[in-house]
Amino acid sequence: MSSIKHECGLFGIWKNKDAALFTYYGLHSLQHRGQDAAGIVVKNGDKLTRTRGTGLLTEVFNRDMFSDMVGDSAIGHVLYATGKMTSNTSVQPLLFHTQRTNLSLAVCHNGAFVNSASLRNKLEDLGSIFHTTCNSEILAHLTKRAGQDGFNQNLKYALAQMYGGFAFLLMTQWGMFAARDPHGIRPLVIGKIGESYIIASETCALENVGASYVRDVEPGEMVMVDNNGLASDFFTEERGQRICGMEYIYIARPDSNIEGVNVHTSRKNAGRILAAESPTHADVVIASPDTGISAAIGYAEAMGIPYEIGLIKNRYIGRTFIAPAQNLREQGVKMKLSAVRSIVEGKSVVLVDDSIVRGTTMRHVVELLKDTGAREVHMKIASPLYKYPCYYGIDTPSPKELVAHKRTVEEITELLRVDSLTFISATGLSKAVGRGLCLACFNGDYPTHLQDFAGEVVGGGH
Secondary structure, X not given: OOOOOOOOEEEEEEOOOXXXXXXXXXXXXXXXXXXXXXXXXXXXXXXXXXXXXXXXXXXXXXXXXXXXXXXXXXXEEEEOOOOOOOOOOOOXXXXXXXXXXXXXXEEEEEEEEOOHHHHHHHHHHOOOOOOOOOOHHHHHHHHHHOOOOOHHHHHHHHHXXXXXXXXXXXXXXXXXXXXXXXXXXXXXXXEEEOOEEEEEXXXXXXXXOOOXXXXXXXXXXXXXXXXXXXXXXXXXXXXXXXXXXXHHHHHOOOOOEEOXXXXXXXXXXXXXXXXXXXXXXXXXXXXXXXXXXXXXXXXXXXXXXXXXXXXXEOXXXXXXOOOOXXXXXXXXXXXXXXXXXXXXXXXXXXXXXXXXXXXXXXXXXXXXXHHOOOOEEEEEEOOOOOOOOOOOOXXXXXXXXXXXXXXXXXXXXXXXXXXXXXXXXXXXXXXXXXXXXXXXXHHOOOOOOOHHHOOXXXXXXX
């Protein structure tokens, strides 16, 4: 409902005879983070081979492929593309080979760094030739040109040149490497099954393959896994704790734990805090499916109002659904959502959602509820007003497309045609999660310098 595009998902496993299958199943748990493309690189001895394609995992891979994807280690990636996918060129993991040093390197990442254009220009001036628009390629070039003592030090040096919110997963013939940005904006966790170490974007992927959670990768940390086990180093001394608030609000799966905090619990807490900050006595509480459900349950429990399923999502409209023309946009919403008349007709309804970005879809949802007989619709949003673009990997609209940018709550209320509209406070959201958060998309306080976007910054920022 939010018109926010998801993140990408990473999964890797070291030293397991079923590495390709484990990676495939792990990526299935992370499919919510990207549905446009997928890829897996498998290590068999000293040889790294790649299978990739556009579409969902089930569209890229089939059972027969895995008989050829033999190896004891693998890394994989599911992608949300910021533009139309016209070829496999930028589908991750990227795979590189060098002749002189006999290095094979697979690289994939989640997030974005804010000096990517500057780094790319600098590398091109030094003679690098880029084959993709993917920022993972920048890390490969930086690592190759670092000139330090050995691959580990080269990678550490390269990572220190990047600023932003990112999680990297790499594999060579001799090891698997993972790194998380210095502020911990993007999530990354370590798991283990038997003697095999796993790196993944979320703990739900560990659960899905029967692995146990070991710990989160720390901000600014570079983790190395080889046949001797796991080792750790830090590529920067300037580290903070500013996990992306949208991971808890919208992106991550409810059954995942991020930095020790369960996503469902934090969303439910947000609903309870919403009830304390803006109580509305109504007949029923409903959620905008699916990411508004946890907060709606929390709100209903705190208010003592029944929680009901008032909106049904059509789960069989997939990626190939033909988007309707503008004059049929309302029909398009009805194809994706339907209201339960027996729940909402004649009722005063509290509608809970995770966030509002553009607001166009939500206005049609309000119309749908009122056309189905709702007497009143009071909207509660489990995040603050979304006012500023994200530069750390979430593909958000430009500021002028954000409904809350330069609009008051009263103006948005009128635009959405709801009877009332309230947002959780930034303080309330932080309390719900219980962690230090990056809330730049709400308050414009970006935790890093925005080097290549300095002319675009519309918030407080650095």
